[in-house]
Amino acid sequence: MQWTRSETLALAQQSCTYCYGLGLRQGRAGASTPCNCVFRAIFRACNARFRTCALKEKYVSRVSLEANPGRLRKSVWGMKNEEFIADFCLVSRRVLDDQAYKVFKFHFLLGADWKLCCNRLKIDRGTFFHEVYRIEQKLGRTFRELEPHPLFPLDEYFNGTGRQQRVAATVTPFPVESEPHPKPRPILKFPVKKAA
Numbered sequence: 001m002q003w004t005r006s007e008t009l010a011l012a013q014q015s016c017t018y019c020y021g022l023g024l025r026q027g028r029a030g031a032s033t034p035c036n037c038v039f040r041a042i043f044r045a046c047n048a049r050f051r052t053c054a055l056k057e058k059y060v061s062r063v064s065l066e067a068n069p070g071r072l073r074k075s076v077w078g079m080k081n082e083e084f085i086a087d088f089c090l091v092s093r094r095v096l097d098d099q100a101y102k103v104f105k106f107h108f109l110l111g112a113d114w115k116l117c118c119n120r121l122k123i124d125r126g127t128f129f130h131e132v133y134r135i136e137q138k139l140g141r142t143f144r145e146l147e148p149h150p151l152f153p154l155d156e157y158f159n160g161t162g163r164q165q166r167v168a169a170t171v172t173p174f175p176v177e178s179e180p181h182p183k184p185r186p187i188l189k190f191p192v193k194k195a196a
Ligand SMILES: [Zn+2]
Pocket: 012, 013, 016, 017, 018, 019, 020, 021, 022, 023, 035, 036, 037, 038
């Protein structure tokens, strides 16, 4: 996917000393890459939504009908809150290595503070916060760049607007003709009778 300044600008931390609040910074090859503060903002937004979904009473859970703009146009019923919780956990498990996942599990999923995590994992405070930063950056980038359905932006995930737009962009408006055009009929010339 292509990162644009209009997207990173809204997410960047104003006090960031790397991107100065712009959200993009120069990469090694001269190309602009998103700043880590943008990835951390994405992760924190997803984490906040995860906590909201997980703490919600089950009877509040909403079943929604999602339009599926494919050829068959079949709509499907979905439980978006539960899907988001599952995606958040499963994507994180797949992306993080074992040590990082332990920190992620204790701190973000189970809600342990840094003291409990350091005691349990036998690491010092600096190592713990360094690992938390790395996790936030890695997962923030993954949540945004995930194909075909990224977890962020959250409104696109929950309202399904992004999916419809993406499919609409890839589907050609008219069916492509597989057969070549029929050849134009030759103009028939009738012999003109000469007057006797
Ligand atoms: Zn930054």
